Amino acid sequence: MDRDMGFKTGRIEALSDGIFAIAMTILILSFETLFQQPVPGIKEKDLMDMMKTYLPDLLHYMESFIILGTFWYLHHRQFHFIKKVDAIAIFINIIALMFIALIPFSSVILGDYGNVRPAAILFECNLLLAGLTFFGHWIYVSHKHRFVNENMDVETVKFYGKRNMLIPVVSLLAGLVSFFQPRMGVSLYFAVPLILILWKRRDEQ
Amino acid sequence: MDRDMGFKTGRIEALSDGIFAIAMTILILSFETLFQQPVPGIKEKDLMDMMKTYLPDLLHYMESFIILGTFWYLHHRQFHFIKKVDAIAIFINIIALMFIALIPFSSVILGDYGNVRPAAILFECNLLLAGLTFFGHWIYVSHKHRFVNENMDVETVKFYGKRNMLIPVVSLLAGLVSFFQPRMGVSLYFAVPLILILWKRRDEQ
């Protein structure tokens, strides 16, 4: 009976979309000001100065948002080819989401201490683990065409495997660079969406 | 192969709906009281006085909620016509959502310092950037009918382009007014949903 042979992917996609949406939105928690009492009768100049101090936070917010968006894109791209899932695939996915939902935390630490090495490396480890779990998920579902279309050629399967290794590879590089220049390492991630947009198979859009 | 030629729009809509829903709901974070210890044995009169101090926060909450709802409406309206998306459209959308998810932050600043110029202008810049990204998204997907129905006539494409310029135009006006009267500038946005309801093509509902 087909009903018993696997789950449709609709709900794991819905759960994932929800977790991505929340993780992306609560990145604004990194703005400490949200939890502070307003300063009564502030002068325009002082408010300007105060707002300048948000600038590094804003940059981290933007970077983390784009990184989460990139993971979402990879997730979306994987499930584009996945027909159904089983319990093991679901739990691999949940572990991937566990690392995704941790990114706002790593991002707060990075925003607070971005020029200190352990903060940058924590952030990069987090992305490395999330990326590796995504890669493992693809290997599991695509192995011997377990849950992907039988007609999908092996080249395409391998191509998406490689694309899912992009974030782990960038994370290792970033970790190396962060060892010498914490902030510079983290900024390497800005390249990932550009690479993903450009590096594609001829037959896809 | 059609499967490779583009993504269905279901999931980018789901992610967007999620981010809008969360951004709208966490607007209540602007009520500082949520994070305060209760005052033990408060008198009825004192509680009334305390609640009166929430009134400006409540107005800002309502305005920001309606503004976010208006952006959601524009997003919904765009995707009503979009058949599929590619990586570039997805990343434009993610950048738009990045500005959307920032609105609760700008709104907290506005709630705290609404009568000081930089707070009003930050809020208006945020909406300007969100609005421009939405406009850019429409230009990208509708250019040469890239992802919209081939039968959509050019007039309709242009009409929705103009409607997506409404928020950027109002933001520029609001910025100008805020230069003299911070609070008054911000209140211009209340007109946007009314304009959207009234300003429509004869053949639509």
Add this chain to the structure above:
Amino acid sequence: MDRDMGFKTGRIEALSDGIFAIAMTILILSFETLFQQPVPGIKEKDLMDMMKTYLPDLLHYMESFIILGTFWYLHHRQFHFIKKVDAIAIFINIIALMFIALIPFSSVILGDYGNVRPAAILFECNLLLAGLTFFGHWIYVSHKHRFVNENMDVETVKFYGKRNMLIPVVSLLAGLVSFFQPRMGVSLYFAVPLILILWKRRDEQ
């Protein structure tokens, strides 16, 4: 062209489900303890005492959760019959959601000052306004079968109108009772889901 004559309801339902889900989940913010530093080396007895102080918060959490669930049920029930929406229906819905998303705030105030009159009345006003907006939404979409199935008989339309007046009526009663006994008034809402389960048309489940 049908495509231009109205929106499918899928996305307004998704936005609403998202806002309900978040409002229900962030009710736990009413537990002040979430934002407190842990007490180091606490004794078992002291922790027990501390946990006893959460009990009223827990009751308010449960009540507000059930009330939000009841609104969600009414929303779900309405959209069960709605075929499409227009801009006006969408903005009525957004205003309804604005009051829904405010419930966690009113609930925190109620949790902190439940035995003081203005806190109970604020909570009841919030539910009254949410309920009236839901009622207005039903009137708008069902008037002359605007967006409901043409075959829906007038009796059924009226029946659901009446059911949508249940929360406003209970809110007025609760407000009256709260004038004398704040906590007792608020507890009237526990009756609503029971009434909704029992009070139904013979032909529905």
Add this chain to the structure above:
Amino acid sequence: MDRDMGFKTGRIEALSDGIFAIAMTILILSFETLFQQPVPGIKEKDLMDMMKTYLPDLLHYMESFIILGTFWYLHHRQFHFIKKVDAIAIFINIIALMFIALIPFSSVILGDYGNVRPAAILFECNLLLAGLTFFGHWIYVSHKHRFVNENMDVETVKFYGKRNMLIPVVSLLAGLVSFFQPRMGVSLYFAVPLILILWKRRDEQ
């Protein structure tokens, strides 16, 4: 008329997915550091020490995330077989979600006072109640094939009933162990996903 005989399950699934997604994501609130001011000019060694203090929080985060994921899996598995729901099933589901949304709260307490008995037992009671409500939901919808496929054989119905008793049974065991060793009791839950992956019917995947 079929339309009146019950609700499609799409929206209660969407609401549930939303609540699960949020509950899982706000588990990071258990990291107190999110709400703390950054220490200016921190040394690398001090940051390392600070980060070591997050380790127990991280473990609790991971455990609670996996537990919530497991509940989601059970929910998903139930609705795989459910064709429609009525008001009673919806309110049972809402009560189940009420206990699910409470898990981030119990988890914060557990993270703060994991080695003190009442904290562990609170957490286990929370999971026990959530598990029992899930079990009750399955009994209600599957009783005399009320809302499940008529062809579903009684063995399968019973099998899923038993699987839904897994978390309540583990919770009772964990409570017993926690009486002597608070932390050890709580760690029993790590076995649940493994049991669920292995303990399945021959004909399912």
